[in-house]
Amino acid sequence: MTTTHEFWLAGRRASGEAEFEVRHPHDDSLVAKVSVPTDAQVEEAVAAAAAAVPVFAATPAHQRAGALDHVAKRLAERTEEIARLITAENGKPIKWARGEVGRAVSVFRWAAEEARRTNGETLRLDTDPGGTGRYAIVRRFPRGAVLGIAPFNFPLNLVAHKVAPAIAVGAPIILKPAPATPLSALVLGEILAETDLPAGSWSVLPVENAEMPALVQDTRLPVISFTGSDRVGYQIMDSVPRKHVTLELGGNAAAVVLADWNSEADLDWAAGRIALFANYQGGQSCISVQRVIADASVYDRLVEKVVAKVGAQVTGDPYDEATDVGPLVDRKAAERVESWVEDAVAKGAKVLTGGSRDGAAYAPTVLAELPADAILATAEVFGPVLSLHRVEGTEEAFAAVNDSAFGLQAGVFTHDVQTAFRAHRELEVGGVIIGDAPSYRADQMPYGGVKDSGVGREGVRYAMDDFTFEKVLVLTGLDL
Structure with missing residues (x-):
């Protein structure tokens, strides 16, 4: 009993x-x-x-x-x-x-x-x-x-x-x-x-x-x-x-990968961190990676690595020590994520991996060519779904981050200290994480957002x- x-x-x-x-x-x-x-x-x-x-x-x-x-x-x-x-x-x-x-x-x-x-x-x-x-x-x-x-x-x-x-x-x-x-x-x-x-x-x-x-x-x-x-x-x-x-x-956190982050080791690190933190907690974190904004010079190589690493995320019983991604909090939440992905696909997005639901679980999913009028383009998905976006240069990348009603945290993969300070100055968010995904939080640091965050x-x-x-x-x- x-x-x-x-x-x-x-x-x-x-x-x-x-x-x-x-x-x-x-x-x-x-x-x-x-x-x-x-x-x-x-x-x-x-x-x-x-x-x-x-x-x-x-x-x-x-x-x-x-x-x-x-x-x-x-x-x-x-x-x-x-x-x-x-x-x-x-x-x-x-x-x-x-x-x-x-x-x-x-x-x-x-x-x-x-x-x-x-x-x-x-x-x-x-x-x-x-x-x-x-x-x-x-x-x-x-x-x-x-x-x-x-x-x-x-x-x-x-x-x-x-x-x-x-x-x-x-x-x-x-x-x-x-x-x-x-x-x-x-x-x-x-x-x-x-x-x-x-x-x-x-x-x-x-x-x-x-x-x-x-x-x-x-x-x-x-x-x-x-x-x-x-x-x-x-x-x-x-x-x-x-x-x-x-x-x-909430948020719809962006991970920005700039042109100087271009070695194989760099892109492996970025892809691994993006894949991990788009899907940890089932994507149910306000600073989960939802948008990946990559410079055109590294975009194709990064996409290949992100898709492979997302596909390698182990799903299943959350009590299993090997499981990386468990279910969402309930079936209704998973059904909502499913409907948002279906909306994106109907409007022209391409599913590169994932895109399926099993009860309260939703498979780790990567989308490309997400149209601006899709729900996923502007709302917080709160599920294991990320979208990939190609940009030309730092200015366009930062403008894409700021083109959001939310502003919680952003991650910027760059080696350039000047770009790091520029990101800190220009990005309309409560926190900027350099060299990592936006999902990093130390519990003693100030944490919160601007705009609708x-x-x-x-x-x-x-x-x-x-x-x-x-x-x-x-x-x-x-x-x-």
């Missing part, structure tokens, strides 16, 4: 009156049942978070850092268990799931370090006569309780990117995991419950998406951190214009800034 997982209400276990099922994307088998909080329990969690705001903000740094250290340690100790749980609920290959746990360990470790060294700054004010004898201390304080809304594609690490910075600054957090993948977040709740964090400082509420607007509108949650689709993200922002909202949204930044210290505001203390009559 399948056990029903309880949720975490103000730091303690609780169960509601209803439940929903979590199913394994690979074979639709039942993984678990999850209890859903009632409206009264949601209200209790929010009230507890609001009440905890002054208490949590006043906790000493060592207490918050110690709790974060404990979480990092326990996640590391339970890596294999949690990785298998991620694979069960999300369908990502086990090797990628282990990597996700490792990244979450790093996020909590970074948050512990930042909690200890966040000291504010001091300012002399006697730089003008009116400031004689005055000195300022600037510190950051929590804006209030945080509503963290996490997606399904990284059910532990993107949860970590909301929970860890909130704890580091002493901001209570209500976490809403994705309904498809709540189990990793609930295990994180188990670990948080082992710490001495104040009551009400955190809750994990697996509410259905239909119940989310009530949480979004609640004035006791003045900060919202959302990761997900641009459509939902901007709906949230537009609905609460007076809240502090950070959005980490969102506002604000994740990356532990940068999220801590988003969750807090500066407050100045001016001392008067000092002999400086």
Whole structure:
């Protein structure tokens, strides 16, 4: 008999009156049942978070850092268990799931370090006569309780990117995991419950998406951190214009291969990285390679290598150690990808490899001659599909990258340091990766986009800034 997982209400276990099922994307088998909080329990969690705001903000740094250290340690100790749980609920290959746990360990470790060294700054004010004898201390304080809304594609690490910075600054957090993948977040709740964090400082509420607007509108949650689709993200922002909202949204990331990246070793590296990061996580990453923009002088050789390396990606059971590409999160997602590829082909695109669906799995796919009016040309596919584009020169390549409503990250394969700085200056994205695919992310670096890819930044210290505001203390009559 399948056990029903309880949720975490103000730091303690609780169960509601209803439940929903979590199913394994690979074979639709039942993984678990999850209890859903009632409206009264949601209200209790929010009230507890609001009440905890002054208490949590006043906790000493060592207490918050110690709790974060404990979480990092326990996640590391339970890596294999949690990785298998991620694979069960999300369908990502086990090797990628282990990597996700490792990244979450790093996020909590970074948050512990930042909690200890966040000291504010001091300012002399006697730089003008009116400031004689005055000195300022600037510190950051929590804006209030945080509503963290996490997606399904990284059910532990993107949860970590909301929970860890909130704890580091002493901001209570209500976490809403994705309904498809709540189990990793609930295990994180188990670990948080082992710490001495104040009551009400955190809750994990697996509410259905239909119940989310009530949480979004609640004035006791003045900060919202959302990761997900641009459509939902901007709906949230537009609905609460007076809240502090950070959005980490989608993209259609480009990998640019320029003329100077032209040796066989260069092209092998680029093709391998493109093939890997167009298909890792089943393509369900905001910075998966979706567009390959290659200079005409290297295009033909690169295409041959990309097609071969994409075709060599091993698909199948995500629990198999050899599997590179597992299923999408559900059959509906795979059917959508299938329909978008069919739309592209109907409009003139050519399938060089892949192009088939099996249940919730979609074969790693490469398209050429993608027409501008295809859905895949402008939207985020969020699946294992990439398109190849020939350009003449750097200017045309960079213009192609910028010809998008999105701007999350871009990868530029070049050896020229001047071109690297030009890319940094000209590309309309939140991050430029030189010599690699756009899919690289270090969890301590600022991560986020421009245009329809969102506002604000994740990356532990940068999220801590988003969750807090500066407050100045001016001392008067000092002999400086």
